[in-house]
Amino acid sequence: MLSQYQGEVLAELLRNGMVESVHSGHYLALNSDGSVHKSKGNIDLPIFPRSSVKLFQAAAMVRNGLKVTPQQLALVQSSHSGAKMHQDAILNLLTEYRFTESDLHNSTDKPLGTLERELWGSHPATHLAMNCSGKHAGMLATCALNHWDTKNYLSLDHPLQQAVLKEIEMATGEEVVNKTFDGCGAPLFSVTVRGLARALHMATVSADPVYQEVMAAARQYPEYVGGEGRLNTRMMQVIPGLFMKDGMEAVLVASLEDGRTLVIKIADGSLRAVGTIIQAAFAEWGITTPDEKMNVYGGSEIVGGMRATL
Numbered sequence: 001m002l003s004q005y006q007g008e009v010l011a012e013l014l015r016n017g018m019v020e021s022v023h024s025g026h027y028l029a030l031n032s033d034g035s036v037h038k039s040k041g042n043i044d045l046p047i048f049p050r051s052s053v054k055l056f057q058a059a060a061m062v063r064n065g066l067k068v069t070p071q072q073l074a075l076v077q078s079s080h081s082g083a084k085m086h087q088d089a090i091l092n093l094l095t096e097y098r099f100t101e102s103d104l105h106n107s108t109d110k111p112l113g114t115l116e117r118e119l120w121g122s123h124p125a126t127h128l129a130m131n132c133s134g135k136h137a138g139m140l141a142t143c144a145l146n147h148w149d150t151k152n153y154l155s156l157d158h159p160l161q162q163a164v165l166k167e168i169e170m171a172t173g174e175e176v177v178n179k180t181f182d183g184c185g186a187p188l189f190s191v192t193v194r195g196l197a198r199a200l201h202m203a204t205v206s207a208d209p210v211y212q213e214v215m216a217a218a219r220q221y222p223e224y225v226g227g228e229g230r231l232n233t234r235m236m237q238v239i240p241g242l243f244m245k246d247g248m249e250a251v252l253v254a255s256l257e258d259g260r261t262l263v264i265k266i267a268d269g270s271l272r273a274v275g276t277i278i279q280a281a282f283a284e285w286g287i288t289t290p291d292e293k294m295n296v297y298g299g300s301e302i303v304g305g306m307r308a309t310l
Helices: 050-063 070-076 084-096 114-120 133-146 159-172 193-205 209-220 231-238 274-284
Strands: 008-015 018-030 036-040 179-181 187-189 243-247 251-255 261-266 295-298 301-308
Touching (some): 008 274, 018 274, 050 243, 193 261, 231 243, 231 251, 251 274
Antiparallel strands (some): 018 036, 251 261, 295 301
């Protein structure tokens, strides 16, 4: 029996009809009215949602006066691939608010996208290339507008981070039980799978103009939320009204305009099965997605593949 942390099996990798590997985790699908459509694993388990909550971080910024274009707002909630168009747009946002790259306090990294990282080659990691630099640029802009300190904007007790905490607790309907820091250096707050789904459903169907503005920006500019070839970008480009955001350690959230909502957390942190699970989940709702089939090869022949077990 799997532990509460492992959840239940969500996908299986088959070779010649035999299960070779499994991916377990936690899964919650909500109907348009917010009722539970299907759940697996422990949906009341606190998890670190990682970048899947950038919608709510961006909403806290907008609620505190951030004024940017829809394209820029997509970048503020992005985990961008680090393409030139991403970095140039973030530099423009910084310049508009009289900042430079040196004002960013996120960690340094090379581009997240596979092609973008290959093109980057041996160049050193930078703050700008790191996939969360759009969020940090938005944080700096919000601080400037409110005359908040920009040197310690990542401190847990900073007014901006307190506003983000308030936004997340309000949206999830939960009190955060674990506060730490994400890989980029920004504060990170635990939520349950159920709370995360509740929050995304609420934001999707809410008449709140802040949520509508933030989600509309992501839907309009999915290539700035992720990047070319990325799962959430591909999906949002072809499914009308879809909002989707991924996070490290295999967390993914998605919602349709009518409020149907998905939250996935793979226990081992591997993203390998997420596309297959998403495709199966949407198929249950009669929605065709880009083909996320994963084949298993024996030499040059297909001898198996990944299947979801929802």
